[in-house]
Amino acid sequence: xxxxxxxxxxxxxxxGVIFLKIELKVNxxxxxxxxxxxxxxxxxxxxxxxxxxxxxxxxxGECGACTVLMDGEAVCSCVVPAxxxxxxxxxxxxxxxxxxxxxxxxxxxxxCDAVQCGFCTPGxxxxxxxxxxxxxxxxxxxxxxxxxxxxxxxxGYTQIINAVETAAERIGECRR
Amino acid sequence: xxxxxxxxIGKNIIRCDAADKVQGRFxxxxxxxxxxxxxGVILMSPHAxxxxxxxxxxxxxxxxxxxxxxxxxxxxxxxxxxxxxxxQEDFPDETILTGHARHVGDRIALVMAETEEKARKxxxxxxxxxxxxxxxxxxxxxxxxxxxxxxxxxKSFEGxxxxxxxxxxxxxxxxxxxxxxxxxKVHHAAMETHSVLAIPRxxxxxxxxxxxxxxxxxxxxxxxxxxxxxxxxxxxxANMGGTFGGxxxxxxxxxxxxxxxKLKRPxxxxxxxEETILSTRTRAAVKGKVETAxxxxxxxxxxxxxxxxxxxxxxxxxxxxxxxxxxxxSRLYRIPALSYTGSVVRTSTTxxxxxxGYGSPQIHTITEIHTDLMCRRLGFDPVGFRLKNLLKEFxxxxxxxxxxxxxxxxxxxxxxAESFGxxxxxxxxxxxGRFFTGIGFACCTHGNGYYKTKYHDFSNMSLKILEDGSAxxxxxxxxxxxxxxxxxxxxxxxxxxIDVSKITVTETDTQFTSYDSGCQASRVIYVCGECARLxxxxxxxxxxQEASKLLDKPVRFSQGSLVCEGKRxxxxxxxxxxxxxxxxxxxxxFEHRPEMNPASFGVHFAEVTVDKLTGLVKINRYLAVHxxxxxxxxxxxxxxxxxxxxMGIGMALCxxxxxxxxxxxxxxxxxxxxLINAPDMPDxxxxxxxxxxxxxxxxxxxxxxxxxxxxxxxxxxxxxRALGSSLTDLPLTPAKIVEAVADLKK
Ligand code: FES
Ligand code: FES
Numbered sequence: 066x067x068x069x070x071x072x073x074x075x076x077x078x079x080x081g082v083i084f085l086k087i088e089l090k091v092n093x094x095x096x097x098x099x100x101x102x103x104x105x106x107x108x109x110x111x112x113x114x115x116x117x118x119x120x121x122x123x124x125x126g127e128c129g130a131c132t133v134l135m136d137g138e139a140v141c142s143c144v145v146p147a148x149x150x151x152x153x154x155x156x157x158x159x160x161x162x163x164x165x166x167x168x169x170x171x172x173x174x175x176x177c178d179a180v181q182c183g184f185c186t187p188g189x190x191x192x193x194x195x196x197x198x199x200x201x202x203x204x205x206x207x208x209x210x211x212x213x214x215x216x217x218x219x220x221g222y223t224q225i226i227n228a229v230e231t232a233a234e235r236i237g238e239c240r241r
Numbered sequence: 242x243x244x245x246x247x248x249x250i251g252k253n254i255i256r257c258d259a260a261d262k263v264q265g266r267f268x269x270x271x272x273x274x275x276x277x278x279x280x281g282v283i284l285m286s287p288h289a290x291x292x293x294x295x296x297x298x299x300x301x302x303x304x305x306x307x308x309x310x311x312x313x314x315x316x317x318x319x320x321x322x323x324x325x326x327x328x329q330e331d332f333p334d335e336t337i338l339t340g341h342a343r344h345v346g347d348r349i350a351l352v353m354a355e356t357e358e359k360a361r362k363x364x365x366x367x368x369x370x371x372x373x374x375x376x377x378x379x380x381x382x383x384x385x386x387x388x389x390x391x392x393x394x395x396k397s398f399e400g401x402x403x404x405x406x407x408x409x410x411x412x413x414x415x416x417x418x419x420x421x422x423x424x425x426k427v428h429h430a431a432m433e434t435h436s437v438l439a440i441p442r443x444x445x446x447x448x449x450x451x452x453x454x455x456x457x458x459x460x461x462x463x464x465x466x467x468x469x470x471x472x473x474x475x476x477x478x479a480n481m482g483g484t485f486g487g488x489x490x491x492x493x494x495x496x497x498x499x500x501x502x503k504l505k506r507p508x509x510x511x512x513x514x515e516e517t518i519l520s521t522r523t524r525a526a527v528k529g530k531v532e533t534a535x536x537x538x539x540x541x542x543x544x545x546x547x548x549x550x551x552x553x554x555x556x557x558x559x560x561x562x563x564x565x566x567x568x569x570x571s572r573l574y575r576i577p578a579l580s581y582t583g584s585v586v587r588t589s590t591t592x593x594x595x596x597x598g599y600g601s602p603q604i605h606t607i608t609e610i611h612t613d614l615m616c617r618r619l620g621f622d623p624v625g626f627r628l629k630n631l632l633k634e635f636x637x638x639x640x641x642x643x644x645x646x647x648x649x650x651x652x653x654x655x656x657x658a659e660s661f662g663x664x665x666x667x668x669x670x671x672x673x674g675r676f677f678t679g680i681g682f683a684c685c686t687h688g689n690g691y692y693k694t695k696y697h698d699f700s701n702m703s704l705k706i707l708e709d710g711s712a713x714x715x716x717x718x719x720x721x722x723x724x725x726x727x728x729x730x731x732x733x734x735x736x737x738x739i740d741v742s743k744i745t746v747t748e749t750d751t752q753f754t755s756y757d758s759g760c761q762a763s764r765v766i767y768v769c770g771e772c773a774r775l776x777x778x779x780x781x782x783x784x785x786q787e788a789s790k791l792l793d794k795p796v797r798f799s800q801g802s803l804v805c806e807g808k809r810x811x812x813x814x815x816x817x818x819x820x821x822x823x824x825x826x827x828x829x830x831f832e833h834r835p836e837m838n839p840a841s842f843g844v845h846f847a848e849v850t851v852d853k854l855t856g857l858v859k860i861n862r863y864l865a866v867h868x869x870x871x872x873x874x875x876x877x878x879x880x881x882x883x884x885x886x887x888m889g890i891g892m893a894l895c896x897x898x899x900x901x902x903x904x905x906x907x908x909x910x911x912x913x914x915x916l917i918n919a920p921d922m923p924d925x926x927x928x929x930x931x932x933x934x935x936x937x938x939x940x941x942x943x944x945x946x947x948x949x950x951x952x953x954x955x956x957x958x959x960x961x962r963a964l965g966s967s968l969t970d971l972p973l974t975p976a977k978i979v980e981a982v983a984d985l986k987k
Binding site: 107111116117118119120122123124125127128130151154159162167171173174175176178180181182183186187190199205206209210212213214215216217218219220221222223224225226229235 | 254255256258259261262263264265266267268269271272273285391414429430431432433452482483485513514525532719722723724781876877880882883884885886887910911916918919922924925
């Protein structure tokens with residue numbers, strides 16, 4: 066959290082509901098929003114900013130379908146209060162493409178057939194992204210651990226783990 | 242055709258929707274708000290068995306824009322959510338809303354507003370007073386308590402299946418062995434929760450968009466309750482975020498269509514995870530006794546089953562499922578005499594329904610755990626015993642079901658045992674006094690459609706070859722995430738020579754695609770895939786005939802090309818000329834009615850380490866061997882198997898929906914309902930046996946459902962071998978394992 070940023074924030078009150086004006090970066094762009102104190106980050110992203118790639122599978126921080134990156138860390142957007150993102154940097158799967166090219170993780174998910182119904186996929190990719198930012202050459206076990214909070218009912222994870230491994234290899238090849 | 246020369250069959254073609262899905266651009270129903278739609282949430286009963294004494298909606302309805310429909314407004318028609326065709330006569334005991342709540346989560350009222358948030362707030366303001374009655378939660382006493390739950394006087398729903406001389410078999414037996422085994426009530430846990438959209442359209446048509454598995458079944462259910470013609474109900478399959486059978490029966494579709502029709506406004510019903518867990522469907526819990534008569538050499542002489550199946554609050558398709566379980570009992574081993582009796586009871590718990598395998602995971606878990614325990618008690622080698630009794634290719638199903646087909650289950654077992662190192666690892670190992678390692682395996686079978694059952698099975702498709710040489714397969718397919726649409730495109734591409742990237746396969750829309758029995762009964766590849774192959778052949782035949790007429794010269798089709806006098810004709814150009822000059826479009830139609838329904842088989846092996854102190858089970862190694870005829874797309878096949886293993890491990894070790902004695906669900910979200918995650922999953926080996934099944938497209942047969950069938954038994958057998966225990970009450974939670982260990986010490 067950037068210290069006390071809400072301290073001097075404007076508060077508006079409409080029929081008893083307190084709205085906080087926040088400013089955050091979403092997929093590289095500065096966005097302003099008015100959020101209720103109880104509003105969840107997932108609602109801000111899906112409903113106000115139209116980023117419906119962020120999925121809700123449980124609403125309780127248990128499935129990872131809603132995973133986004135907050136300052137590079139994977140968080141469950143269904144348990145993060147929206148106002149806490151004031152002054153922070155949010156990345157969703159929509160922000161991964163660069164110059165019309167898929168992120169290496171996205172491409173690896175396609176190539177390794179790591180996608181079935183696709184509902185867990187955006188969250189899964191964001192957890193993988195957070196891992197590879199910190200650790201570009203993880204072991205299979207490290208990949209498993211990084212994906213521990215993301216449930217997939219379709220794939221049994223194997224092809225997803227293969228995809229993250231492949232993405233790491235490809236990143237490694239580029240660096241070489 | 243030589244397998245190696247295939248262009249597309251067996252190849253890992255990338256699924257057509259993969260790019261959209263990794264970009265988050267593949268939208269599910271809840272991602273796209275429909276203009277002017279009311280968003281509905283269901284007021285669900287907090288009690289397991291209670292009648293509504295009074296309902297006061299005045300405060301909620303006072304909020305501007307809120308609409309409420311309650312059980313007092315509904316048509317009185319009762320229906321059965323498992324019935325997918327008129328006249329199936331599944332016992333109707335459910336209404337779209339109810340004043341007698343029969344489980345926590347039962348539907349009392351539908352509260353709607355322009356946003357979901359507002360609808361939820363309004364729902365909180367509805368006051369309901371209930372008269373609470375005793376909950377029915379114990380299978381053994383459910384039949385006696387039936388009257389408190391349902392007014393229809395039915396205590397239970399019985400079914401049986403018998404052939405051969407069962408008494409003679411048991412009196413001739415050298416050994417009679419029996420076990421009592423229980424499989425749990427399981428949540429499907431598709432990551433997308435349930436939702437449905439209904440839109441009133443001009444011409445009195447109601448359009449329903451739903452991620453479902455049988456659009457024509459949804460259409461039937463709506464017609465039945467709303468009493469409107471089928472032709473006035475258009476059901477479109479929406480993008481699907483997983484189902485596993487959970488979205489096979491109608492759940493909220495009829496209610497949504499009724500509300501939209503009544504209010505003349507689009508209505509979108511959405512649910513949270515808790516609501517999906519409490520109010521949709523589950524895998525049916527089964528408990529019962531299996532008894533086997535064996536001769537001195539280890540040949541099975543006869544088998545008896547007495548099973549009780551928990552339908553939950555409404556009968557749903559659970560009687561169908563109970564019968565299906567019995568029918569599967571004679572399709573794995575040669576059982577000369579069989580007596581199967583099943584009893585379905587209703588309890589005040591979330592209704593059961595279809596779930597991946599449709600009874601197969603239950604029946605084969607029961608028989609495979611029993612077979613292992615029996616072999617241990619009698620001193621038979623579990624591999625040798627099974628090899629003696631497993632069905633051979635083209636054997637008849639003694640119960641009168643379809644011929645077994647090109648069965649390769651014996652090969653599955655032999656190759657699996659060798660590859661897994663069965664012999665070498667059979668003796669359990671102990672380390673540090675508390676970690677016990679053991680191996681286990683289980684065999685299983687599943688079907689390929691409905692042929693030679695009570696239900697009709699056919700598919701009708703058309704293939705249109707367009708004027709640029711691309712093609713559209715107009716098919717009533719439900720893409721569930723398994724890759725069916727891409728697999729069918731591969732089949733069309735293989736026959737027509739058209740590049741897969743230029744082939745579009747439609748999904749089902751009851752107004753525009755032709756009849757199909759739906760995505761159920763593991764029929765999609767074997768029946769729909771074969772239909773796709775046959776309609777492609779018909780289109781190619783039409784194209785060559787028309788081209789011959791156009792050019793007035795013989796035209797042949799060979800190896801994916803049109804050939805005239807040794808020269809290749811370009812397909813698009815030829816179609817254009819045919820359209821212009823002959824005024825004929827190239828569109829063939831085909832209705833495929835299968836005359837076979839062979840069995841698919843699988844044998845899975847697991848090595849587990851059980852921590853005696855904590856009761857935790859770790860799966861060290863896993864091998865799945867499947868007799869699949871032919872993989873259309875090997876990567877898809879593997880994906881199905883890995884996913885099936887994930888579900889099966891859950892059912893073996895941690896997944897269950899328990900209730901307390903008041904019928905209160907103990908698991909309402911994934912905090913208390915544990916799914917296997919990535920660290921818990923082993924890296925599984927897979928061996929595919931591809932010997933070509935007659936009647937399937939290029940020899941292919943089913944994999945999606947069967948892949949989960951043997952998993953739980955393989956794991957339980959491994960745990961029992963590791964510990965020397967006889968655990969038969971699934972799931973094997975740490976508490977049960979610790980208790981079993983304590984009992985063994987005594
Ligand atoms: S929806 Fe946020 S963790 Fe499941
Ligand atoms: S692909 Fe369906 S939940 Fe992961």
